[in-house]
Amino acid sequence: MSDEKLYIVLMGLPARGKSTLGVRLREAFRKDHIHTRIFNNGNLRRIYRPLAETSCAEFYSPDNPAAVELRKKFTCMNMEKAKVYLRNSGQVAILDATNAGRSRRVMIEEFLNDHPLLFIECVNDDEEILNLSVLEKTKLPEFSHLECKKAQAEFLKRIDYYKMIYTRLKAERNYVRLDSLQNKIIEEKHTDAIPLYARLRDYLVTDEVKNLFLIRHTQTEYNLEDRIGGDPGLTRKGKEQAEALGHFFAGRRISYIFTSRKLRTKRTAEAIARMQDSCRIIALKEFDEINAGVCEGMTYVEIEKKMPQIFRHREANKYAYAYPEGESYAMMKPRIEEGIKKSFFLNRRADNIMIVGHQAVNRLILSHFLYRRDVDVPYIYIPQDRFYHIVSTQNKKLFELKRYD
Numbered sequence: 141m142s143d144e145k146l147y148i149v150l151m152g153l154p155a156r157g158k159s160t161l162g163v164r165l166r167e168a169f170r171k172d173h174i175h176t177r178i179f180n181n182g183n184l185r186r187i188y189r190p191l192a193e194t195s196c197a198e199f200y201s202p203d204n205p206a207a208v209e210l211r212k213k214f215t216c217m218n219m220e221k222a223k224v225y226l227r228n229s230g231q232v233a234i235l236d237a238t239n240a241g242r243s244r245r246v247m248i249e250e251f252l253n254d255h256p257l258l259f260i261e262c263v264n265d266d267e268e269i270l271n272l273s274v275l276e277k278t279k280l281p282e283f284s285h286l287e288c289k290k291a292q293a294e295f296l297k298r299i300d301y302y303k304m305i306y307t308r309l310k311a312e313r314n315y316v317r318l319d320s321l322q323n324k325i326i327e328e329k330h331t332d333a334i335p336l337y338a339r340l341r342d343y344l345v346t347d348e349v350k351n352l353f354l355i356r357h358t359q360t361e362y363n364l365e366d367r368i369g370g371d372p373g374l375t376r377k378g379k380e381q382a383e384a385l386g387h388f389f390a391g392r393r394i395s396y397i398f399t400s401r402k403l404r405t406k407r408t409a410e411a412i413a414r415m416q417d418s419c420r421i422i423a424l425k426e427f428d429e430i431n432a433g434v435c436e437g438m439t440y441v442e443i444e445k446k447m448p449q450i451f452r453h454r455e456a457n458k459y460a461y462a463y464p465e466g467e468s469y470a471m472m473k474p475r476i477e478e479g480i481k482k483s484f485f486l487n488r489r490a491d492n493i494m495i496v497g498h499q500a501v502n503r504l505i506l507s508h509f510l511y512r513r514d515v516d517v518p519y520i521y522i523p524q525d526r527f528y529h530i531v532s533t534q535n536k537k538l539f540e541l542k543r544y545d
Contacts, residue, residue, distance in 0.1 A: 145226045145255040146335050149248055151239040152262035153306060154299050155273040157320035157485060161262060161344075162236045168343045171535060174231050174336065179218035181211070181237035186282060188214070195282050197297035202305050215244065219251050226255055232336070241305040245312060256332050259315040260344075261308060266321055269482055272422065274299075276486065318344055321485050346534060347484060353389070353494045354528040356502055357404040358382045362437075363524070369429065369436035374407050381524065381545075382411035388544040389494075390415040397494045398483040400427040405496045412494070422486060426479030429498035433466025458518040469500060469517055476504040502528070510539060 148165065150158040162178045169176040185194050189210070193199055199207045215237060222233035239245055239259075249257060264270065277283075278291035286294065309315040313331040318324070323345050330337070359378035362370055374382060385408065394416050399405035401423045413419040435443050435450065444451040454461040462468035487493045497505065503520040506512070509532050512520065525545060531538035 144231060144335055146232050147222060147226070147252045147255055147257040148232060148234045148340075149239060149245070149252075149257060149259045150234065150236050150262065151245070151259055151309065152320070153240065153302050154238060154295070155270055155277055156262040156264045157273075158238075158262045159236055160485070161260070161318075161320060162234045164348070165232075165234060165340070165343055168348075168534070169232050169336075169339075172339065175229055176232040176234065177222075177225055177230055178234045178236055179222045179225075181214045181218055181235075184214040184217055185211070191282050192285060195286060195291070195294060197294045197301060200298045200301045202301060212244070212247075215247070216251075219248065223252060223254065238302055240302045240307070242307045242311065249312070256334050257314060258334050258337075258340075259309050259312050261315065261317045262320040263317060263326060264319065264321045264485075266482075269321060269485060272486055276420075316341075316344065321481055323347060323481070342534070347480070348533045349484065349493060350531060350533065351492045352528075352530040352532070353394075353492065354502055354505055354530060355385065355408065355494065355496045356499060356522050356524050356527075357402075357408045357496055358385070358524055360404050366439045366441070367437055368440070369432040371403050373403050378404075378524075379407075379411070382408045384545050385527075386411045386413075386415040392492055393417070394419050394492050394494050396483070396487050397421050397496060398427065398479070398486075399423050399496045400429060400498060400501065401425055402428060402498070405498065409494075409496045412496075422483075424479050424482055426475045426482065427495065427497050427501050430469070430472055430500040431463065431466040433463035435463050435466070457515075459514045469504065470514070472500065473504055476501060477508060480505060480508060506530075506539075 150162055152158050159180065162180070166176045166178055198204055202208065218235055222235055225233050235248070239248065245259065274292055274295050278288065278295055283291035283295070309317055312329070314334055315329050316325055317327040319326055325341070325345060358381035359375045360372040361375055362368070362372045364375065389412055394412065395418070397409040397413055397419060399409045399421060405427070406421065406423060409421045413421055435447065450464065454463070459469045462471055483493060483495060495505065499522045500518070502522045503517050506520055506528060507517045509530055521541075526541050526543050529538070529540045529542055
């Protein structure tokens, strides 16, 4: 039995990031010149069965014997294809399906017995992300004939059917349980020697982004008056800057733009999205600007004059000092990192990701990639007439500040 070839079998409930992970692994292996191919059961299902059937939750019911047999047939077809692939030039075959029940996994183990086999279970119970993931799933062509709420209801019922047979990995010889939102290994078991495992494990826990465009919202009245916080709209100049951003990025495909819940980031994003063919704006609470507490809406001059103690204490340690009834950079850091994880998870396979944030928010996002000392984070330059372009992969690191006008 060759120790240079590997079956990776993905497993997990729908909308947990299995297909996204499969694509990430394939691209990572290929960069290392390791021949890799994905065998996706959903693709076969959509090819051989009408969409009106596969979009219906009853197709996934364990009490629908005809559908159970069909789905088993698709699994067998992909196992045959994967086996042939590894018998020839292939090195890694990734089988992408729910594989929720132990009986299905036993069948896979018994058939794919000519090379080592590793199961990877994708786990994610973040309710907000699951709701957003389901919404994105129901925008796929499979559900195009259904009204949005009906499509969501069918998909949620599909998940419930899979939950009826779901058995987490435990009896399998080799497996990894992965928090697919946090890119964190929860549990792993190796009975056999798994080829390429050190490289694979590194892929699983690494945040990678091919192109991140990090933009600060354009000019607001508060910017002109040097006020902090609040929820102001854009000035005339701010609207012109947002339009200029839209024209600049018109030639680049942006699938998703992530913003805060504040008006100024949404309006900036809307101007960019208008010049894209198909672009979704998703507002995440994690990207809201620093909460200035009792100082919301004040200028720094007003704070120094009316609240000199607050002004002095914050100047002494800008990173750690929390505004009364508000927060500090240090308090923001965990939520900003959670926002980065969520945006990467939701962005799925797109090469380009855009975040329209705020000054303090973008400083913390940059520090996530630049590994700046905490004391230096509050002083990272975040202009409104430029943006940061970030590439962060295992093979390449790029950080550049670029003009868009």
